[in-house]
């Protein structure tokens with residue numbers, strides 16, 4: 241029995257003839273904060289999609305919390321304790337911002353524990369989640385009234401609302417101001433201190449370096465580095481990959 | 486709890502409707518009213534799948550016919566009171582709805598709609614070639630002239646359909662206000678995001694196809710007794726497929742009120758046209774109205790009224 245929350249073994253994914261992921265091995269310990277970086281199109285989001293079950297037909301094995309989750313659908317993985325935000329926000333357009341948060345509360349948290357949540361509990365909880373990302377005053381608006389930045393915050397709040405063991409944030413901070421990035425990084429670190437394992441995919445290096453205890457680098461579907469952040473960014477192969485783009 | 490109150494209110498409204506119809510004391514009112522009520526049930530049933538989850542079913546006529554033909558079958562095999570036939574029809578068409586859901590689970594948008602159309606064609610072919618229920622010739626279902634308590638049999642059929650409308654509307658509204666309703670809406674909005682939030686989208690889709698199918702079959706169950714002579718072409722009529730889509734869309738698909746209003750407005754209009762012009766223009770007019778609404782008021786009558794009210798409120802409160 242290992243202490244790893246997530247274990248990925250030679251994960252491969254192809255789209256037609258194009259190899260998007262090639263033999264990815266990755267282990268994430270419970271409670272860890274991992275940064276995942278790589279140039280555009282290197283396969284980061286594809287990796288998230290495979291881990292969370294949004295994409296099927298991948299090769300290799302994914303173990304989560306001690307069990308093989310290969311055959312599980314996306315919602316089952318969410319209920320097991322994996323949650324992700326989408327790089328391009330995908331809000332529920334016909335629902336208010338508060339109701340967007342209601343969905344994971346009912347369908348992930350309550351469904352997982354089997355304990356019914358009253359409407360009051362749901363309203364309180366979704367208000368808390370929105371307050372965490374600074375959307376408290378937008379609760380009754382619709383996603384179409386939000387800015388792109390606010391939509392990203394909603395993405396993050398909805399993923400956090402599922403009360404995951406592992407939270408994967410796929411570029412939650414693009415477009416955010418300097419201070420907002422700091423707020424979100426601080427928030428993610430706070431969540432992590434409460435015991436949630438976090439994988440952060442981000443192009444903003446300042447955020448990645450502040451956040452990560454470990455850094456993983458993907459280039460063209462291959463993992464080329466994995467280790468202490470300051471060592472990884474001095475790695476020649478990593479430097480070449482970033483200068484080459 | 487609130488569903489219980491809604492149900493009681495609906496029952497009271499239904500009782501008032503029945504009382505008014507009795508007071509008018511004209512058999513035509515009951516005949517025409519039956520058809521309008523039947524469309525309320527069909528439109529509400531269609532909306533549970535089409536409006537709430539966003540999966541467009543072109544095969545409503547098949548589910549309606551399934552209900553009608555299950556009654557024809559039972560009428561020959563082992564006659565039973567219509568309320569029992571309604572339950573049998575609900576079970577059969579609910580199961581077919583479930584089956585349709587299974588077969589089409591991975592289909593989206595136009596492909597799902599085409600598959601439901603195909604299902605209707607397959608079912609109609611089966612019925613046309615099944616002699617026991619009359620085949621292509623059709624089947625006579627002799628309706629008794631009277632019934633216990635009410636007397637007039639047409640009043641009885643009207644009352645049954647009124648009851649079905651109450652049930653259908655209560656089911657729809659209950660779903661809307663429950664977690665199931667939120668789950669359905671996430672499917673309509675974004676299935677990938679729904680799954681990521683823990684929504685079991687496949688299971689919810691099956692629940693929607695089953696409930697929707699069952700209610701449509703229930704609407705069809707008393708039909709042979711209403712019409713007296715059931716032919717495949719009347720049970721699988723184009724007007725059922727078209728109306729059960731057009732009525733919710735014209736009324737508004739977001740809530741239970743839309744299909745109700747759409748069915749009352751379009752249903753009454755068609756009864757009027759049938760009497761004054763001819764029933765053959767009905768589908769044409771409904772088609773035209775559908776196009777107009779889709780282009781000008783995609784949220785239907787309910788959406789139109791809501792946006793007018795919102796504008797009024799806005800104008801009264803100058804910024």
Ligand SMILES: Nc1ncnc2c1ncn2[C@@H]1O[C@H](COP(=O)(O)OP(=O)(O)OP(=O)(O)O)[C@@H](O)[C@H]1O
Pocket residue numbers: 255260278279280281282283284285286287327
């Ligand atoms: N559904 C798909 N079908 C075909 N190709 C795809 C699909 N999804 C991703 N790809 C391709 O796979 C590669 C990896 O894409 P991915 O989105 O995982 O990159 P990324 O590392 O997340 O990039 P970015 O930093 O821009 O978000 C890209 O070349 C992309 O075009």
Ligand SMILES: [Mg+2]
Pocket residue numbers: 284285286327410
């Ligand atoms: Mg990406």
